[in-house]
Amino acid sequence: MDTLQLWRLLADAVLALHAAVVAFVLGGALVVLLGGPAGWAWVRAPLLRWAHLGAISFVVLQTWLGAHCPLTVLEIWLRRQARNAGYEKSFIEHWVQRLLYYDAPPWVFGLVYTLFGLGVLWLWRRWPPRPWRRPARRKP
Secondary structure (H helix, E strand, O other): OOHHHHHHHHHHHHHHHHHHHHHHHHHHHHHHHHHHHHOOHHHHOHHHHHHHHHHHHHHHHHHHOOOOOHHHHHHHHHHHHHHHHOOOOOHHHHHHHHHHOOOOOHHHHHHHHHHHHHHHHHHHHHOOOOOOOOOOOOOO
16 A cells, blocks of 8 residues: 555545544434433433533534634545545545535534534433443342
8 A cells, every 4th residue: 555545545534533423423412312202221321421512512612613623624634645646536535525514604504513512402401411320239
């Protein structure tokens, strides 16, 4: 594998990680929304809920500050390193970018992220995290 292929592979890995983060943020809200009323105890796990709240808070904050997503910045830099040879898009780059990136004014993203963040806060209030409890031992 030559250096340019390595840059492209690294860029695809960052793009896949970015997709996983988006899936975690969206999926996390969905499982709490479904699992809260169903009584699924694991959707109230503090680690899951804090990580989810932290992820969407980071997205909302960076949007309000007008900052670019660090994963996007890293991916773009890696792709610039790889494109010196003029390769076409990879399979991962083509499909994941189609799912992740949309052409809209920045204020639209800020509004959507903020509304989604408020929804996550509502889920937090409606089904707050609870520590895992071990079942009580029965005495013989």
